[in-house]
Amino acid sequence: MTLxxxxxxxxxxxDFVPLIPGQVSLYYCGATVQGMxxxxxxxxxIVFDQLTRWLEYRGFRVTAVRNVTDIxxxxxxxxxxSFGPDFEDEPGSVRNEEWWALAYxxxxxxxxxxxxxxxxxxxxxxxxxxxxxxxxxxxxxxxDRGHAYxxxxxxxxVYFDVRSWGRYGxxxxxxxxxxxxxxxxxxxxxxxxxxxxxxxxxxxxEPATASWASPWGTGRPGWxxxxxxxxxxxxxxxxxxxxxxxDLRFPHHExxxxxxxxxxHGFANFWxxxxxxxxxGEKMSKSIxxxxxxxxxxxxxxxxxxxxxxxxxxxxxxxxxxxxSLQEAAAAVERIDGFISRALRSTxxxxxxxxxxxxxxxxDAFAAAMDDDLxxxxxxAVLHETVRAGNTALTAGELDDARQSLIFVTDMLRVxxxxxxxxxxxxxxxxxxxxxxxxxxxxxRAQARANKDWAASDAIRDTLAAAGxxxxxxxxxxxxxxxxx
Numbered sequence: 001m002t003l004x005x006x007x008x009x010x011x012x013x014x015d016f017v018p019l020i021p022g023q024v025s026l027y028y029c030g031a032t033v034q035g036m037x038x039x040x041x042x043x044x045x046i047v048f049d050q051l052t053r054w055l056e057y058r059g060f061r062v063t064a065v066r067n068v069t070d071i072x073x074x075x076x077x078x079x080x081x082s083f084g085p086d087f088e089d090e091p092g093s094v095r096n097e098e099w100w101a102l103a104y105x106x107x108x109x110x111x112x113x114x115x116x117x118x119x120x121x122x123x124x125x126x127x128x129x130x131x132x133x134x135x136x137x138x139x140x141x142x143x144d145r146g147h148a149y150x151x152x153x154x155x156x157x158v159y160f161d162v163r164s165w166g167r168y169g170x171x172x173x174x175x176x177x178x179x180x181x182x183x184x185x186x187x188x189x190x191x192x193x194x195x196x197x198x199x200x201x202x203x204x205x206e207p208a209t210a211s212w213a214s215p216w217g218t219g220r221p222g223w224x225x226x227x228x229x230x231x232x233x234x235x236x237x238x239x240x241x242x243x244x245x246x247d248l249r250f251p252h253h254e255x256x257x258x259x260x261x262x263x264x265h266g267f268a269n270f271w272x273x274x275x276x277x278x279x280x281g282e283k284m285s286k287s288i289x290x291x292x293x294x295x296x297x298x299x300x301x302x303x304x305x306x307x308x309x310x311x312x313x314x315x316x317x318x319x320x321x322x323x324x325s326l327q328e329a330a331a332a333v334e335r336i337d338g339f340i341s342r343a344l345r346s347t348x349x350x351x352x353x354x355x356x357x358x359x360x361x362x363x364d365a366f367a368a369a370m371d372d373d374l375x376x377x378x379x380x381a382v383l384h385e386t387v388r389a390g391n392t393a394l395t396a397g398e399l400d401d402a403r404q405s406l407i408f409v410t411d412m413l414r415v416x417x418x419x420x421x422x423x424x425x426x427x428x429x430x431x432x433x434x435x436x437x438x439x440x441x442x443x444x445r446a447q448a449r450a451n452k453d454w455a456a457s458d459a460i461r462d463t464l465a466a467a468g469x470x471x472x473x474x475x476x477x478x479x480x481x482x483x484x485x
Contacts, residue, residue: 008271024060025235028243032069033106037113039277042294044245047274047315049119054370064122065234070103117307118417126230132212134229135221147262151189156201156217162194165262172250197222224255238266246273274315301326338481339387343406383412395477
């Protein structure tokens with residue numbers, strides 16, 4: 001077993017060896033809770049859930065930390081707008097909502113979306129506002145080491161001096177002289193327009209609850225500083241993997257890495273970034289009107305289908321949403337479920353005990369794909385090939401082979417977070433009896449087709465359809481499922 005992942009910092013696929021044998025420390029950027037979750041947030045969470053599940057399958061104890069940024073400019077602006085005369089009273093909005101209440105409300109929406117789509121809870125999910133002392137300590141380290149300075153005016157800001165750190169820009173392979181400064185660069189006492197805020201002095205008009213006392217004056221943390229302080233507290237100054245969406249590489253992760261390493265921390269051994277979600281080849285944008293939310297997807301398909309779609313691409317690639325994407329994902333999930341239902345009926349023992357689940361028996365080809373930079377598309381190809389082989393075995397009456405395929409499929413689904421959540425039928429005897437009767441009808445229909453008695457074949461199919469049984473003919477014989485809805 002050799003796990004290999006692409007490391008953004010070195011721009012190559014490298015062998016993964018954890019810092020502590022048998023343990024993996026993972027930090028990935030969670031939500032800035034300023035609004036409802038979008039598909040980019042959810043895709044990222046699913047990617048790192050898949051990574052966590054695979055590492056655990058491979059026997060590692062994973063400590064996963066996913067942060068919540070619960071204070072920033074947009075959160076404060078939305079809260080302020082809720083108190084104003086131009087407040088838009090839309091579904092889900094709240095009038096006169098304090099910033100901390102708004103942040104917490106959206107945090108719950110993210111958790112609901114994660115839970116609905118089967119994203120496992122991390123080991124810990126710290127909030128930025130709960131780690132102000134750790135941020136102060138990190139700022140003091142950077143000032144003492146000559147990499148940060150209080151603003152040159154009386155604003156109360158503290159900035160990271162990018163020119164003081166020779167490796168600034170190395171994560172994204174940029175030259176500092178080619179970078180542009182922040183949009184607000186200049187007026188608040190920076191040495192260089194590219195310097196970024198570690199601490200933001202309190203501004204007139206901001207609520208007093210949105211500031212904390214500090215050696216540099218009351219204020220609040222800069223966005224980049226928050227993650228460095230939180231990951232260091234829970235995973236130490238050096239840890240295995242830092243993850244997040246591709247859009248966070250610059251400036252967020254570039255700045256995060258610079259300030260942490262400038263403080264003397266080894267920081268992340270691997271940087272892993274997931275690709276974006278587009279709409280028919282174009283970037284999703286509210287101004288264009290081509291966005292689709294997780295909530296909208298869940299109105300069109302079940303959570304398992306949505307998770308299958310959002311998790312089916314190689315994590316570093318762009319995932320392009322098309323109007324037919326969820327239909328295609330639903331068809332794939334239905335093929336899997338159709339085999340599972342058929343195999344359970346055929347392999348169930350007389351007393352209803354199934355006894356086919358092992359968790360640990362994925363095919364070698366599936367394991368090789370997941371070990372190779374989390375190649376989920378290739379792993380899904382193995383899953384569907386196993387489904388086809390299982391259906392062929394069932395048609396041939398080779399129940400031992402079918403049972404093995406069922407074990408493989410069940411364990412692959414569990415590793416991918418795609419296991420069916422529905423409870424087993426309350427009356428398994430009735431379910432078994434139904435399966436026996438339908439299989440008998442299909443056997444009679446197969447004989448009629450062999451005799452070229454098309455009228456009898458069609459009559460059996462029509463009878464089953466009237467009873468809510470959908471029959472699909474394929475190269476491995478006829479499969480059936482119960483009509484939904």
